[in-house]
Amino acid sequence: MLTVGLNLKPRVKKSFDSDAQAFFTRVTVAGGTLSATEKLATNQLVLDLKSAGIWTSMKAIYPMVGASASACAQNLKSASFTGSFSSGWTFASTGVTPNGTSAFMNTGLIANTNLTQNSTHLSSYIRTTNIGSQVYMGCSGAAGPSTNLIYLLNFGFIAINTSDTIATSVVGQNGLFLNSRTTLTNTIQYKNATALTTSAQTSTGISTTQIYIGAYNNNGTTAFFSNNETAFSSIGNGLNATEEGNFYTAVQTFNTTLSRQV
Amino acid sequence: MKGYQLTIEQKESIQGVEYTPYQFFNCVQDINNVWFTFLSDSDIVAITDSEWSWILECPLVEYVPPTPPPFPNE
Numbered sequence: 001m002l003t004v005g006l007n008l009k010p011r012v013k014k015s016f017d018s019d020a021q022a023f024f025t026r027v028t029v030a031g032g033t034l035s036a037t038e039k040l041a042t043n044q045l046v047l048d049l050k051s052a053g054i055w056t057s058m059k060a061i062y063p064m065v066g067a068s069a070s071a072c073a074q075n076l077k078s079a080s081f082t083g084s085f086s087s088g089w090t091f092a093s094t095g096v097t098p099n100g101t102s103a104f105m106n107t108g109l110i111a112n113t114n115l116t117q118n119s120t121h122l123s124s125y126i127r128t129t130n131i132g133s134q135v136y137m138g139c140s141g142a143a144g145p146s147t148n149l150i151y152l153l154n155f156g157f158i159a160i161n162t163s164d165t166i167a168t169s170v171v172g173q174n175g176l177f178l179n180s181r182t183t184l185t186n187t188i189q190y191k192n193a194t195a196l197t198t199s200a201q202t203s204t205g206i207s208t209t210q211i212y213i214g215a216y217n218n219n220g221t222t223a224f225f226s227n228n229e230t231a232f233s234s235i236g237n238g239l240n241a242t243e244e245g246n247f248y249t250a251v252q253t254f255n256t257t258l259s260r261q262v
Numbered sequence: 263m264k265g266y267q268l269t270i271e272q273k274e275s276i277q278g279v280e281y282t283p284y285q286f287f288n289c290v291q292d293i294n295n296v297w298f299t300f301l302s303d304s305d306i307v308a309i310t311d312s313e314w315s316w317i318l319e320c321p322l323v324e325y326v327p328p329t330p331p332p333f334p335n336e
Contacts, residue, residue, distance in 0.1 A: 030284065069304075073284040086288035087281075088300040101263055101325065102290045102300045133330055222288070223331060 019055075020046040023076045032071030035093075041065070041257035042076065045250055052246035057121075057237040060109055062213070063254070064095045064231055072096050073105075081109045081235075083213070092229075094260040095127055096214075100134070100227025104215035109235055111139055111147045111207040117161050118203050121239050122149050123178035124213070125232035125251055127262050131173055134226040135216035137233060142219045145205040149179050150216070150224070156196070160187050160238075161203045168196045173228070174262045176248050182238035193248040195241065211235060231260050265298035266320040273297040276317070282308055293326045300325075 016024065020043040027034055034042070042063055049055040061076040062083060068091050073083040088103030089096055098104060111120075124136040131151075138148025146159040156168040160181040168189050178190040184203050189196045209217050213233050216224040232251055239247055255261040268276075268289060276287040276299065285308065289299045299317065301309070309315055 069282060069284040083284070084280075085285045087285065087305050088288065088302055089285075089304075090302045091304060099263070099300050099302065101265070101327065102288050102298070103302075104288070218331075 016043045017046045017050070019076070022079075023074060026074045026079060026082075027066055027071045030070040030074060032066045032068045032074070034066050034071065037258065038065040041254050044257065045254040046076070048250035048253065049247070052243065052250065054239065054243050054247055057239060057243070058234055059114055059237075060107055060233075060235040062107075062233045064233070065258070067091045067093050081107050081114075083107050089214075093258070095125075095229045095231035097128070097229040098214035098226055100130070100132070100225050103225060104217075104222050105213040106217075107211045107213060107235065109211050110209065111161075111211060112205075115147070115161075115206060115235070116237060117206045118184045119182060119238040120147060120160050120206075121178060121180040121234070121236055122147065122160070122211070123176060123232070123234045123247070123251075124149055124230050125176045125255060125262075126174050127229040127231050127260065128227075129173040130227045132227070133224055134228070135224040136177060136226055136228070136230070137211060137213045137235075139207045139209040139211045139217040140219055141208040144219075145203075145207055147207050147211065148216060149177055151177075156189065158187075158189050159201075161206045162187075162201055163204055164201050166197055166199050166201060170196065176232070176251055178239070178244060178247070180238045180240075180244060182240055188241070188244075190244050190248070192252075193245045195244075231255055231258075263300070263325050264322050265300045265325045266317055267323045268297040268299060268317075268320060270297065272317075272320070273299075276314065281305075281312065281314055287314075291328060293328045298323070298325050
């Protein structure tokens with residue numbers, strides 16, 4: 001008598017957060033692919049941001065997963081602000097690296113039509129430590145206010161919706177850099193979970209141009225190209241100190257799951 | 263750093279043109295106002311056997327960047 005053994009195991013269907021699943025679908029439709037670990041890490045990132053109450057503060061989140069332009073161009077937060085990469089980028093499982101000479105990513109997000117003048121943040125998770133006159137992300141109108149994250153040698157010259165800048169001494173060039181404006185007269189610059197400076201810098205306006213990543217959109221002219229690897233970027237409303245701490249924890253957990261934390 | 267040296271006509275024909283749905287060519291001028299474009303390894307793969315493969319035949323020349331402008335708001 002022939003006995004057929006069936007190895008019946010209960011099938012467990014992984015259920016992702018609906019926003020995470022929508023992102024995965026956008027990546028697939030764009031022609032990109034994500035590993036199981038990248039999906040799990042991204043899903044947990046969404047859950048952590050929602051749990052901390054800061055998901056709704058985000059306008060654009062670029063997790064930089066999938067090691068391709070089609071995957072890394074996708075915005076985790078929504079189907080808006082899909083990025084576009086110039087030539088000269090290198091895509092890897094650890095993030096995206098511009099060449100420092102000609103490469104940038106256009107987020108398509110125009111500061112003054114999509115952000116609030118007195119509540120704005122920009123962040124970039126920088127993995128490498130190449131030093132130079134470079135802008136991690138930002139934009140400026142003609143002689144108008146800037147919205148940017150800038151690093152010049154060992155100092156950060158930073159502005160959020162103002163023409164003034166803050167010179168901040170930065171120890172180490174890698175980590176999560178976040179510049180946040182929470183009121184008309186308050187900006188805070190963070191590295192990881194530490195506030196580097198708090199300033200009474202007054203907001204004077206908001207740029208009319210699109211925010212670039214990996215370089216500076218100086219009213220249509222691209223300048224200050226970066227050559228540092230980015231493993232996450234975000235644009236959104238201003239974050240207070242508690243929110244920034246929770247944000248850093250979520251992003252660090254995300255990159256740790258992907259074995260690319262610094 | 264070496265880049266592909268372009269004529270003005272060549273630059274005009276590719277600047278801002280998409281070579282994949284999420285990637286476009288960007289060209290920059292050197293210190294002598296000569297146009298260059300830079301391609302990563304994945305860019306080269308993307309344009310090989312495409313209508314833009316002629317870029318790979320352009321002279322690969324050392325690039326000297328122009329003097330940077332004043333840092334914004336410095």
